[in-house]
Amino acid sequence: MKSPESFVRDEIRNLPPSGIRKYFDLINEMEGVVSLGIGEPDFVTPWRIREAGIYALEKGHTHYSANAGIRDLRDEISSYLKRKYNVEYSGEDEIIVTVGASEGIELAMKAIIGPGDEVIIPEPSFVAYKGCVSVCGGVPVSLVLKEENLFKIDPAGLKSKITERTKAVVIPFPNNPTGSVMTGSELEEIVKILRDRDIIIISDEIYSELAYGFEFRSLATFPEIKDRLILVNGFSKSHAMTGWRLGYICGNADIMKHMYKIHQYALMCAPTPAQYAGLEALRNCDDEVAGMRAEYDRRRRYILNGVREIGLKCFEPQGAFYIFPNITSTGLTSDEFCEGLLRKEKVLVVPGTAFGECGEGYIRATYASSMENIKIALSRMERFINGL
Amino acid sequence: MKEILEILEGNARLTAAEIAVMTGKTEKEVRDAIAGLESSGVILGYRAMVNWDRTEREFVTALIEVRLTPQRDKGFDSIAERIYKYPQVKACHLMSGSYDLSVVVEGSSLKEVAMFVSEKLAVIDGVLSTATHFVLKKYKDGDIMFEGTEKDDREAIVL
Numbered sequence: 001m002k003s004p005e006s007f008v009r010d011e012i013r014n015l016p017p018s019g020i021r022k023y024f025d026l027i028n029e030m031e032g033v034v035s036l037g038i039g040e041p042d043f044v045t046p047w048r049i050r051e052a053g054i055y056a057l058e059k060g061h062t063h064y065s066a067n068a069g070i071r072d073l074r075d076e077i078s079s080y081l082k083r084k085y086n087v088e089y090s091g092e093d094e095i096i097v098t099v100g101a102s103e104g105i106e107l108a109m110k111a112i113i114g115p116g117d118e119v120i121i122p123e124p125s126f127v128a129y130k131g132c133v134s135v136c137g138g139v140p141v142s143l144v145l146k147e148e149n150l151f152k153i154d155p156a157g158l159k160s161k162i163t164e165r166t167k168a169v170v171i172p173f174p175n176n177p178t179g180s181v182m183t184g185s186e187l188e189e190i191v192k193i194l195r196d197r198d199i200i201i202i203s204d205e206i207y208s209e210l211a212y213g214f215e216f217r218s219l220a221t222f223p224e225i226k227d228r229l230i231l232v233n234g235f236s237k238s239h240a241m242t243g244w245r246l247g248y249i250c251g252n253a254d255i256m257k258h259m260y261k262i263h264q265y266a267l268m269c270a271p272t273p274a275q276y277a278g279l280e281a282l283r284n285c286d287d288e289v290a291g292m293r294a295e296y297d298r299r300r301r302y303i304l305n306g307v308r309e310i311g312l313k314c315f316e317p318q319g320a321f322y323i324f325p326n327i328t329s330t331g332l333t334s335d336e337f338c339e340g341l342l343r344k345e346k347v348l349v350v351p352g353t354a355f356g357e358c359g360e361g362y363i364r365a366t367y368a369s370s371m372e373n374i375k376i377a378l379s380r381m382e383r384f385i386n387g388l
Numbered sequence: 389m390k391e392i393l394e395i396l397e398g399n400a401r402l403t404a405a406e407i408a409v410m411t412g413k414t415e416k417e418v419r420d421a422i423a424g425l426e427s428s429g430v431i432l433g434y435r436a437m438v439n440w441d442r443t444e445r446e447f448v449t450a451l452i453e454v455r456l457t458p459q460r461d462k463g464f465d466s467i468a469e470r471i472y473k474y475p476q477v478k479a480c481h482l483m484s485g486s487y488d489l490s491v492v493v494e495g496s497s498l499k500e501v502a503m504f505v506s507e508k509l510a511v512i513d514g515v516l517s518t519a520t521h522f523v524l525k526k527y528k529d530g531d532i533m534f535e536g537t538e539k540d541d542r543e544a545i546v547l
């Protein structure tokens with residue numbers, strides 16, 4: 001007889017387990033840990049959104065919705081994208097409401113990527129891209145982002161990774177874990193390379209609302225590539241709605257109608273009460289979003305100044321809610337640094353290597369945490385480094 | 389300026405140096421701005437938000453609706469002043485609607501507050517009537533929730 005595990009597909013069995021598993025075990029035995037290791041807002045969902053969710057339950061919106069999401073929400077997403085980013089997608093057939101941006105990423109990969117297809121993935125980056133490509137039997141091709149380029153994609157580097165098997169490229173800005181961003185003119189250079197090539201572009205713009213000191217530009221504003229662009233976004237980061245599991249994906253109707261089938265078979269629809277809450281989020285919460293952004297921005301400056309003062313080199317992140325300090329001056333590896341910091345000072349940050357091998361030498365700390373926590377974490381980190 | 393005020397309103401214990409880092413200004417700019425706000429009376433003071441209900445202290449609070457006859461030339465201001473100068477009066481607002489002044493009074497007992505109203509407030513010239521409502525429970529005040537604050541219960545590590 002075969003072992004139960006041997007039934008699992010090779011692609012899945014060979015997926016490496018998450019690089020942070022040991023930290024789960026460590027913190028379970030500890031008390032008083034200050035965590036800057038969490039990739040989600042510390043804010044609770046703004047009350048008016050929660051209230052709308054409660055009201056949806058009271059009214060009995062507890063059934064499946066239309067597969068692509070309630071029509072009002074799709075139309076609202078359409079006008080939100082237009083209003084905020086001057087991006088045009090029709091609620092009719094170019095938008096699907098998903099179970100988080102996570103599902104959006106998966107839908108895009110499943111629809112586009114098959115065995116042997118190469119997908120260029122800038123690294124360090126969010127772990128799901130590579131995982132989804134592997135699940136589909138595709139080949140993730142790492143495009144290493146460098147600190148000296150402020151972790152932006154440099155056009156020549158991108159060009160060098162393109163082969164005739166390249167089926168898609170992921171553009172993930174503002175970026176998790178580096179906090180790096182790409183401005184409109186920097187994106188233009190990327191577009192110049194991609195516009196004449198038969199490559200799908202998956203733009204993960206989940207942090208679009210969290211851009212500091214420059215105007216965010218969506219890749220969907222470039223008409224040259226829009227037909228081959230799949231736009232992933234959602235509510236988790238902008239509206240502090242991670243637990244609601246709500247996102248959306250936009251693209252050319254002829255691609256969307258196929259992703260729609262996968263979504264229909266795998267998920268039916270995004271949670272219906274969450275969709276009603278999302279409607280309120282897009283319609284009436286610009287002020288709340290701006291308030292959270294302003295608070296993140298203050299903490300961003302504070303923590304950046306703090307890590308530099310304790311002697312770590314760190315480029316200035318301009319998006320999301322992460323900083324990515326260089327810790328090579330300590331002589332420790334990322335993993336040694338994080339484990340040591342946790343054991344000695346009870347501060348949790350994530351080793352850069354959790355986001356790709358090229359993250360060695362860096363740590364990710366999030367400032368989606370209260371100012372008090374950030375202060376405590378910084379002073380403990382200073383003590384840790386001085387004690388090395 | 390507005391940003392400094394917003395920051396201080398949320399936490400008045402931040403130092404000028406910290407606020408400077410948070411806003412990208414120099415420490416001197418922040419120090420000067422705060423000094424200006426203080427001297428022009430925009431910032432009136434700094435103090436702790438105390439939840440006295442969590443202490444031993446016995447006290448009651450009442451919200452009193454006061455109706456007034458306005459006085460020639462002075463409107464409501466001079467009567468209001470005679471009322472809000474009492475230290476027992478914690479807040480005083482001129483209102484639109486069916487009454488004129490909303491007065492918050494604090495005292496050590498119901499009786500003390502009731503006496504204050506009948507002996508001090510109601511007898512002031514120009515006060516037509518008072519209606520006293522005692523506060524049973526404070527849920528939120530000055531932007532701060534006294535009940536039901538939400539704890540950070542996130543997982544400790546999320547990629």
Ligand SMILES: Cc1ncc(COP(=O)(O)O)c(C=O)c1O
Pocket residue numbers: 039099100101102103126172175176204206233234235236242245246247547
């Ligand atoms: C870059 C990036 N994309 C997508 C997601 C997933 O977000 P959602 O909660 O919408 O699935 C995350 C969450 O951490 C992320 O960092």
